Amino acid sequence: MTEISSEQIYLDYRSKVAAYISSHIRNKEDAEDLVSDVFMKVHASLDKFDEKKASVSTWIYTITRNTVTDFLRRNHISEELPEDAPSPLLTEESYMKEETLSELASALNELEDDERRIIALRYGSGFPLTEIAEKLDLSYGAVKIRHRKALNKLEELMKNKI
Amino acid sequence: MEQILKNLFDFQRFARDPALQRIIDEAENYTEAIELSDDMLDLAAGGTAIDPQKIKGAKK
Known part of the structure; x- marks a missing residue:
């Protein structure tokens, strides 16, 4: 060691x-x-x-x-921090590496511009979808649909890496 | 996938991968540009003056 x-x-x-x-x-x-x-x-x-x-x-x-x-x-401050890994097979140790962040960036660059921005604003900057809709000058419905599409694409792009 | 993204982006606040940070910064700058252009359209139509803080923000 x-x-x-x-x-x-x-x-x-x-x-x-x-x-x-x-x-x-x-x-x-x-x-x-x-x-x-x-x-x-x-x-x-x-x-x-x-x-x-x-x-x-x-x-x-x-x-x-x-x-x-x-x-x-x-201090009784409620704030959303990441919870435990979503499944017992997928532990944080398996994907929480710096290489995974680079792979995530590559995967995000394969999305449409709006999809990538929605993901960055939602998970990177922490904005709710309602606020993202205002910021991007889109309807809430359009943001919800693009968010879902982006998640599905990322799941496909990242499945071999996490 | 959502939980994985939450975990990864939280890790990003620590590790600060440059490629991923560029994506986050681009998204934030893009929304500032939209806000600024909305204000300018409003001003051109005879609306209220632009908030100087927004101009400052757009120069990032």
């Missing part, structure tokens, strides 16, 4: 952890505290990390996401 130090992990991942936390936590002080919490947890569990089970990136992302989830729960 590659020797990984806490210091190197901090240098390599601090900005990613901070960016992720800031996207979910508005209060700057809370966000900074949570960044520290994440790296304390990383340091505390580094000896248990097994590279065969997950990449460093996925491992740190999971710690970060769980830290944010715990914070939101403790």
Whole structure:
């Protein structure tokens, strides 16, 4: 197993952890505290990390996401964060890799422009379909149909990759 | 598929794959351009002035 130090992990991942936390936590002080919490947890569990089970990136992302989830729960803030993997056969470890993000980008580029934008706005920016319809100057019905078409196409394009 | 996309895009907030980020940015910039062009049409028709914040946003 590659020797990984806490210091190197901090240098390599601090900005990613901070960016992720800031996207979910508005209060700057809370966000900074949570960044520290994440790296304390990383340091505390580094000896248990097994590279065969997950990449460093996925491992740190999971710690970060769980830290944010715990914070939101403790503070009774309701926010949609990803739930567990949809099926026992399809675990997060099987598709939550950086390569999958590149493959998703390639698949999105094969969609029609409107379809790609709807997916990006819905899942990337978090807008509901009603708001996406306003933003794209389309009817709600048209957005719903294109959203469904895009999901079906992506399922086909991504099926061998996830 | 929806849940997988939610998970992947949430992971993107961490990993920031450049190709995927370009797609997200393009979609957001496209919607800003639509809003700005709607405002300009409104202005041309004698409507209210454009919100400077929107112009600022469109320069991204």
